Amino acid sequence: MRIKLFLTALIISFAAMPSFAGITPEEASSAGYLYTHGHSAATVDIVQKSKANINGEEYISAEEAKHANHSGFVRWVRRVFIYLDPALDDGTFMNHDIKTTPGYEDL
Numbered sequence: 001m002r003i004k005l006f007l008t009a010l011i012i013s014f015a016a017m018p019s020f021a022g023i024t025p026e027e028a029s030s031a032g033y034l035y036t037h038g039h040s041a042a043t044v045d046i047v048q049k050s051k052a053n054i055n056g057e058e059y060i061s062a063e064e065a066k067h068a069n070h071s072g073f074v075r076w077v078r079r080v081f082i083y084l085d086p087a088l089d090d091g092t093f094m095n096h097d098i099k100t101t102p103g104y105e106d107l
Contacts, residue, residue: 042093049094063089076107083107 027033029051034044045061052059060068067090070078082088083106 046094061093063093079107 023033029047031044031048034047035041045063049059049061067075067078079090082090
């Protein structure tokens with residue numbers, strides 16, 4: 001009888017305990033959380049860039065930072081290759097103005 005009473009009290013006490021399993025929206029949209037829960041690096045960059053745009057902050061991804069450190073001549077040659085082959089990544093994902101007419105800055 002004592003064991004049954006003890007087990008019943010133990011089960012009731014565990015059922016009454018809070019789980020503390022909730023997460024905040026800030027945690028749910030953090031880069032580490034998104035990456036460890038199966039989202040791609042591109043999705044993580046999209047979410048982080050959108051959060052930065054909403055908050056009025058500047059977000060520079062690792063890909064953009066890699067291309068920003070080159071000299072002017074290297075950037076110009078890279079833009080020529082990107083103009084010739086549009087499939088190349090220019091490192092400015094979600095960070096440029098879309099223009100409907102071509103101009104000299106395309107080269």
